[in-house]
Every structure is written in C-alpha cells, then in structure tokens.
Amino acid sequence: MAPPRFSHREILATTAGLAIAMLLAMLDNMIVAPALPTILGDLGGLNHLAWVTTGYILASTVATPIWGKLGDLLGRRITFITSIAIFLIGSVLCGMSQNMAELVGFRALQGLGAGGLMVGVMAVLAEIVPPRERGKYQGVMMAVMPAAMIGGPLVGGFITDHLNWRWAFYVNLPLGVVALAVCWFTLAKLPRGTGKARIDWTGSALLTTWITALVLITSWGGTEYDWSSPQILGLAALTVAAFVAFVVVERRAAEPIMPLTVFRNRNFTLAGTLSFIVGFAMFGGMTFLPQFQQFVQGASATNSGLLLMPMMVAMMVTSLAGGALISRTGHYRALPIAGTVLMAAGLALFATMGTDTSKTVTALYMVVLGLGMGCLMQTTMLIAQNSAPLRDIGAATGAATFLRNMGGSLGVSILGSIYAHTLTGSITSNAGPAGDGGDSAARMTPELLRSLPEAARHLFQQAVTDGVGAVFTWAAIIAAAGLLVALAIRHVPLRGFAADKDQPQDAGDTPTEAKATVTA
Template sequence: MTQPARFTHREIIITMSGLVIAMLLAMLDNMIVAPALPTIVGELHGLNRLGWVTTGYVLASTVATPIWGKLGDLLGRRITFLSSIAVFLVGSALCGMSQNMGELIAFRALQGLGAGGLMVGVMAVLADIIPPRERGKYQGVTMAVMPVALIGGPLVGGFITDNLDWRWAFYVNLPLGVVALAVCWFVLAKLPRGAGKVTIDWLGAALLSVWITALVLITTWGGTEYAWASPQILGLATVTVAGLAAFIVVERRAAEPIMPLSVFANRNFVLAGALSLIVGFAMFGGITLLPQFQQYVQGASATNSGLLLMPMMLAAMAVSLVGGQLITRTGHYRALLIVGTVLMTGGLALFATMDVGTSRFMTGLFMVVLGVGMGCLMQTTMLIAQNSSPINAIGAATGAATFVRNMGGSLGVSLLSTLYINRLLDTFTENAGVAASRATGSGSAAAMTPAMLRALPEPIRHAFQLGVSDGIQAAFILGAIVAAVGIVVALFIEHVPLRGFADAPKAEIPTGQAPANAH
C-alpha cells in the first residue's frame, strides 16, 4: 500500500462513522469493567490478581498491535479490521462465562488480541485517507470518543454491577460489536487493498511476545511473589534482555519485519513513543485504581464511581477536540506536549495526597487537572509518530507507536497495582491486626467487596480504608515521578511541519537512516 486513498469530505465522514463505533467498542470495555472490578475480584477471590484482569487485556493488545498494523499494510485495512472486531467479540462472550480468575484473565487476553487491531486499525485508516496537516481535526473527533467511553463506560459498568450481574459488563459488548461489524463492512469497502504479498514475521512476533511478557512479569512479581534477587526474577530479567536482543537481530534481517526498526531512526518518533509510553503508564494505572478509592474509601456505589470520573473525562474530551482544531489551523503542536505533561504530572501528584478525609469534590478537581493533561497528549503523540513515518509504513509505524503506549499501560497497571495491593495489605494488617483476622477470616482482603466492607465493624472497616488510602498514595507517587520524566521528553521534541499528501515520503526509510525532515 504505497499511495494514500483520496476521499472526499463526505466519504471521510461516512468512513469515520464506522471508525468511531469500532473505537467506542474497544474503549468502552475497559471503562465498563473498571467499576465492576471490586465486585469481580471479591466474588472470584482474586484481589492479589487484580492487576492481571487489566494487564492481561493490555498486554495482549500490546503484543498484537504491531502484528495487526503489519497485516493491514499487507492484506488491506478492511479485512484485518473486521477480523479484529470478531476476535474481540469472541473474547467478550467468553469473559462473561468465566468461573474463576484464571479463566477471566485468559479470556481478557483474547479480548486484548482483538482490541489491538481495533485501535491500530482506526489510526491507520485515518492515516490512509487524511494527510497529517488536516488530520488533527479528525483525530480530535476520534480521540473524543475516549472521554465519551470513559464517561459512559463507568456509568454502564456501575449500573450493571449494582443492578444486574457483573458478567453483563462483558456481554454488553456483543450488540454494539455486531453493529460495528455491519457498519465497517460497508463503509470500509472503498479502502485500497494491501500489497498482496503475505509474509508474516512470525519469529519476530514470538520474540516480541516473550520479552514484553517477561518484563511485565518482573514488574508484577518482583518484591511480592518473589524477592528481587530471587532466581525467578533474575531469570525473567535474562529472558527479557535476551529476547529483546534476539528480536532486534531478527527485525533487522526480516523481509517484512513485524516492527520495522527504521521508524525508530527518526528522533521525533522515538521521543513521541517515549511520551506515549508515559501517557499509557499514567492513564491505565489511574483508571484501574481510582474506582477502588471511590468505592472502598468514599463509599460510592459502582454506578456513582462512574459518575465521579466525569470531571476527568469531560476535561479530556474538551481539550482533545480543541487541541485537534488548533493543530489543524496552526500546524503547531509542541506547546500542547509541554502543557500536557506538566498538568498530567500535577494531577497524579494531587492524587497522591488523597486520604480517608478527601472529599469527592476535591477528588473531582484533581481529575480535571489530569484530564486536561491527558487531552493535550492523547492524539498529539500519535500525530507526531505518523508524521515522522513514510506513507507506505503508516500501518507499521502506527502499530509501533500504539505498541509503546500499550506497553506503558501494561507496566503501569502491573507496577501500580502491585504497589497498591502490597501497601493496602500491610497497612490493613498493621491497623486491624488480630481483630481483623478473627472477624473476616484468612484471605479476607483478597475476597473483599464494597458490600462486604460496609457490613464489617467500624474499626475493621476503617483499617481497610486506611490500607486503600495508603496504597493509592504510594501508587500515584510513583505515577507522578514517571510522568515528570515526560516533561523532559516533551522539551526535546522538535517542531517538524505537518505534511500534506504531496509531501508524503514514498518509500521506507533505510534501517539506521533518519528521514530528510528529521532534526
């Protein structure tokens, strides 16, 4: 696929209708599940594996993203996009039928495999039909779907948890998915076909899966299941390093690499990728943990915890839309990166100050700060990555950029959840002691639901809430430190004019050689 498709404005709008539905499908899932997680892990006795419900999904999506991107370049966007929707729907149905945490985590991973194709597919289709100079206003609309999902998802998930059964948090994807399949079948029919040469870098895909999985296992198990210096963690570290090294060697030699290393020759692409990783780290970690604080400490129902996320989501949606318009009109984006990273860091730092006395109003103000920062960054980092890549490698470049962001999400969820759980259990034991053990029994924390907590005696309930608060503080302190690194990264990104189709590079960048517009 060496030439971009030329679509009229009307055709772009029609095509975007299908893309918006598909993106909504992918983004709604995590948001619907988030308010149900306290109940899910309680009923399935799995607090110690809380992070894996999200990490399994994000990790699988991370590994699958560059594969879907490359398949889109080779086979065409339409067939790969529809296939990813189908995989996602099968995973959703199986998640709803899960009987234990092991099954749920495995089926969430299957969902994630499909979701990886949805996200990269939307971005790659946009890159096919709209030049970077005009893409900001359209990406602003698609990125605005994220806050809409982040608002509607928790509300739907909370309502389902409070009034139906948590399993419907997964089944609800099915009717929307059928609509997405039907709409995309027709609106994507005019997209150009792929190159026709189907050569998949399966060895590269396997090595990618190995080293990223080993890395996430280190962040999940280190200091908890196993000591940092234990043979298990050191062995995983060896697998990570060896797997990464082998992956680089294979990608340099592969005829059709799953992740062309040439895209990383561009300085802005690398910096935008680093920033995407940091955004993913903060965003996924925060969304996973905030409902815990709202339901356990602030006493919100699952439905209300969804409503309480609205300040962050509305702020992100508004800024994403306005930012997209500004980029299209001015062609400048660097200021958004700097402002966004500063506000994201500030929002996470504010969350780190929350305790059992923090009001919902104050939490809402903190969310606005974080939401504005996210809105500045969500679409801008992807736009820079795509603008730094040749047009015939847009799918692979979009997949690589999305992979990096999702890798940040995987690491964020695993690290922040592990830190949160460890601190929660330590503080709970320290404050409740023997009384808690007698009142709630062994393993009580892992099986604690918000409803169960409300039925406990006040001293034990307060001890558990102190544990949640301490865990939240520790997790968001780490999140703020990581986000602060993003400020430095943003300062090093240089402004490169956004190109039109006439300016698009026509060939891949040779490995190790930066494009002419790199600085």
C-alpha cells in the same frame, strides 16, 4: 487493479459499522473499571487485579501489527470480521469466568480481537475513502473516543449496581452482532488481498516473549516471588535475551513487524517516551481511582463512573483546543511541557488524599490530571508522525501506539503490585498479629465493607488510602521525569502540502508550510 468504488450511502453505512467496532474496543476497559472492586470480591485474587487490564492491553498491543499484515495477505473484510468474532467470543467467556485465572486468560483473548478492531477500522477506511475525503470520516472515529471515555464508566457502574458484573462483558454482544452484520454486507466489495505480504512471525514471537516476561517481572517481583528468586532472575534473563534477539531479527527482516529505523530520529524517540508515560499515567488512574471512590468515599459503581467525568471532559477539551492551537500557529513544543507539569501535579495531588478527602476535592484533582493528559495524548502522536518521512508514517504511528500501550501494560502491572503490597501490609500492620491482610482484602466488596463494624471498616479504608497514595506517589515521580523528556524536544516545523514527501521538515522551512494542516 483499481480499488473498488463506494457510493456515499455505502460509505456512510460502512462508517457506522466501523464506528461501532471501534466503540467496542475502546468501551470495554472503561466499562470494566467500575466493576473491578465487585469482580475482585466475587472471584478473589487481589494480586491479579492488574492482569485484568494488563492482559487485555498486552494482547492487543502485540496483535495489532500482526492483524495489519494479515489484512494485506488475506483481505480487510475477512480479517476484520474475524477480529470482531474473536472479541465477542472472549467477551462471552469473560462473563462466564469462575475464577481470576480464567478471567485474565479470557481478557487476553478479548485483547487479541481488539487489536484487529483498532487496526482494521483505519485500514478499511483508507481503502473505501479517497484521501481528499477521508478527514471528515476520520473525525467521526475520533468522536468515538470521548464517547467511550465518558459513557463507559457510567454503563459499567450502572450494570454493576443494578444487574451483575458479568453483564459488563455480555453488553458487548448486541453491539458486536450489529457491527458484524453491517461489515459483512458493506465490505463485500473489498478485494481479497494480494497474498504477497510477509508476516514477521519470528519478530512477533520475540516481541510477545520479552514483553510478557517483562510484565511478569513487574507483577510478581516482591509479591509472588522475591526479587532475587530464581523465577524473577530467570524472567529477567529471558527478557534481555528475547529483546536482543528481537532487535537482531528486526534489523534483518524484509518486512519487520516494528521497523527500528524510526527510532533514529531524536524527536520521535522523545515523543515515544512521552507516549509511554501518558499510557502509564492514564491506565493507572483509570484502574485505581474507582478503588478509592467506592471503598473510601462510599460511591456506588455508577457514581464512581460519574466521578471520573471531570478528568475525561478536561482531557477531551484540552486535546481539541490544543489541536486547534497547533493548526493555527504551527507551534507545539509548549504543549508537552505544560502537559507533563500538569500531569505530574495532578498525580502528586492524588497522592495526598486521605480518608476524609471529599469528592469535590478529588474532582478538582482529576481536572488537573485531565488537562495534562489532554495536552499530551494528541501532541505526542503528532510529533512522532512529523518526525518520520511520509513513507514511514504507518510504521511511526504503529510504534508510537505500541509505546503508549506498553506504558499502560507496565503501568497497571507495576502500580497494581504496589497497590496490593501496600494495602495488605497496612491491614496486617494496623490489625496486629491476628490480622490477615491478604485474605481480608481478596474477598472485600463495597457492599461487604458497609456491613462491617466501624473500626474494621475504617481499618480497611485506611489501607486502601495507603495503597492508592503509594500508587500515585510513584506515578507522579515517573511523570516528573517526563518533564526532562519534554524539555529535550526540538521544534521542527510541521509538514504542509508542499513538504518533501520523503523527509521530515527541518527548521529551515517557511512559516507558511509550518502552519499547514496537522494530522494527529
């Protein structure tokens, strides 16, 4: 059956609904970050800080390929609208949370819906717009990313300062209702689905199992349980067993949730590794910088959102400039090398911050980090896509996205454990035998900190500085290791319109083909 035809007006209306849906998924983490210090003080549970972000990222990472298969089976319209509804239900429940355990669980529910939003937007766009016209509409979707990165912290900070942190989740409702209404009417012409898609439920279950067990190890090891405890050793055994079983199942599955063949390509594996490192650094920076800005530098939640703008603007400008440079010259290998150097340098600079570090100095450090991430985010995806045959572009894109999200999940989890352990240890050490680092930190808010005596305030600020310093020291080490990965990437000319449809190009292709249009 021929695909349905959409008029220009219908495409514009649908694109508006899709843009709102993508904004929902991308805006959420950015809004929540400035509110985290206040949320922690209200609900307690410093050790669960990382899971507020990790639960969301982890759930969306695992759910993304499942939503894609469900769209093939049931149709894009019903699955996309369902994912929006799940996201909104999760948002409401997050705003109603009474403790950290509830918040983490409901954030995971939000993440399940967000996974469907991300894959649904691109899948629906592919169905309603022919390939020759698709680029300009995808450009609209790409513009949503910087809008979310810059606007999210501002909205989250304003809500925290002037309303209540719970509105950081309730704010999703009006946008979500508009997206639901637009998509309900504009997507009515889409087909119901073939009913022939096979969903790799066994692979999905095993993927969820080993990822969750691994994140639990990094979150609980050395904090909740000793590294040699039966709980941690048991999780380690479960991680290894589930991972081995996952590999075996994916090799035999007719339609694997993650085709492993894409990892046979050297450049793809290297680009995927760099994607992992970028996710590790990006989500780590976004999660822990507001802690330092609000507790140590005295910024309000709104201002801490504004203070993140140098990093976001630098990342956006470099990403756009890098993409234009690659399109013009066909060469890209220098960008991941420069990006890892700048990212490691930025993280190392953050590790040197003290209680007297000014906001201007912090902004300069953010520019360095943003420039590095801007060189890497688009380029790593480009290399991954160019390293796979055209018939496997979808699988390659999904696997690279998975690795980036996985880096974010593990990064926030590992760095969160380091932060909590260092902060509480610093308080206990500096306060003497009477100090109780865990209890004093778990309920601290920026407002409460300002009411403390100067000596107590300085003690807590020093503890936050120690925690953030430890976080960025380890992040810088990981980023420095990424330089070795970047140096190992080989330059493979970029595919052009005349490139072979089944194989990635090799070094023997002509310069003209190498300079053809780049899809990132």
